[in-house]
Amino acid sequence: MSHASGRHFLQIPGPTNVPDRVLRAINRPTIDHRGPEFAVLGREILSEIRTIFKTAHPVIVYPASGSGAWEASLVNTLSPGDRVLMCETGHFAVLWQQIAARLGLEAEVLPTDWRHGADPDAVEAALRDDSAHAIKAVCIVHNETSTGVASRIGELRQAIDRAQHPALFIVDTISSLASIDYRMDEWGVDVTVAGSQKGLMLPPGLAFNAVSDKALAASRNARLPKSYWSWDDMLAANKSGFFPYTPATNLLYGLRESIRMLLAEGLERVFARHRRHAEATRLAVAAWGLEVLCANPDEHSSSLTAVLMPEGHDADRFRAVVLEAFDMSLGTGLGRLAGKIFRIGHLGSFNDLMLAGTLAGVEMGLARAKVPHERGGVAAALDHLAK
Known part of the structure; x- marks a missing residue:
């Protein structure tokens, strides 16, 4: 060529595009991920990343792509045969539905023409029809990367509340986090799914689950098989700044720098x-x-x-x-x-x-x-x- x-x-x-500052941060010698220097790095990241999600709740960081974050959000909160309400707003919403089906979940899909986001009225109607509360989670892609359509998460939260339905609210922010206004706690989101390679300005390789108290409570009774994705193991190790298995150390250097850049800009x-x-x-x-x-x-x-x-x-x-x-x-x-x-x-x-x-x-x-x-x-x- x-x-x-x-x-x-x-x-x-x-x-x-990965900024030069982030590239320079990643280009450092790897340190002992069981040593005291790493604990300082881990505690800083796990504290500051919450600001980006606008949450006071824990944010779990996996060495994975966004697809891993999708799977983690489901296996930690649901059980085989559970019904989930999903909106087909584009290609990535379809892929999330496929993961749900492969895990043994029953996805009830609300279609769109791929030119519109999730319809709050349709979500409310589906939840009102579910008087037995068989639907355990509502899964929405905030910004559908395949279509350039952003669903109105605040309005969808209001729709769930109007229906007086107890379903978990799980939101994919893979292409919206740190790019489009997103307010996890204010909008009552229970699990936020994210990835490193878009608004966070990093290479691919980190995946995130931010989890509410309600989601953590649900995880105690969730019966889908999980090992690598287990929130319990991650949260236990994270208390001291560590991870239960080898983390993506150099990407974490970059994440610390990207968080600093985002907070400096505001x-x-x-x-x-x-x-x-x-x-x-x-x-x-x-x-x-x-x-x-x-x-x-x-x-x-x-x-x-x-x-x-x-x-x-x-x-x-x-x-x-x-x-x-x-x-x-x-x-x-x-x-x-x-x-x-x-x-x-x-x-x-x-x-x-x-x-x-x-x-x-x-x-x-x-x-x-x-x-x-x-x-x-x-x-x-x-x-x-x-x-």
Whole structure:
């Protein structure tokens, strides 16, 4: 392969660009994970990470991907044959449903057109119909990475409360944590699922379960098999800053640095920055004469924007043109959206000039791939950013 000068633009919605500060933090000698220096690191991380989740409850950190966090959330709280209410908001919601089925759970699925988030009214109706309280958990993907649609978690909590249903509330924040406003305790979430490779600005490899008192109580009676994912073992070791098995030490160095960066910027500023970049991106899409996949403005994602291709044009061919011509990776369409959309990631360690370059690459790519569009998307975004 020929050498491409300059820096590759990684504009998929995760894994995201890893900041130099985090890379330098990871690039340290590994220490004894049973020694006193590691205990200091562990206690600091396990305390400060709660701020990112906006919770006073424990946050459990696994060496795993987000899929592991999905499984951990289920096996620690549920028993074989339990019913769970899940909303099919996109490809990753489907994958979570598949894990539930493989674990022997009965998933009751509320469908969507993949252009809308979870419907609070539909959730409330399903829970009201469950007068026997057979449904043990409601599982929602906060920000569906495959569609760029963010479900309204606060409103879903209100729907559960209106139904007066005792089900656990389990929320996937893999592509929303540290990018989109999320309030675990205020919104009454019982288990928050997260991963390291998106808003936390780390490489893949860390998975998280933040757990409420209600979830911990449920775990005492949960009968799904578990060993590696056991909350009990993790929480017991975490009290002194340690882990029950070998942790991803160098990724934890990076996590400590990313937490420091997020808190130094301030979470509200982080969320505002993501909103601003998302708004600029949608203005660019509109100026090109293209359509954003998300149909409800109240559910627009701040982490990414999914863009529909014009009829007769293949999104993957367009992405290939952009990669070859401009060394920029855009997100592919997944599941039923394969070939129909491309996704622009604008989350994590990201600023105005990076967004301008990203949108310039998209606009040049549309022209090179002969995709019907209007010029001026970049200019529309820059006008917004200049304000």
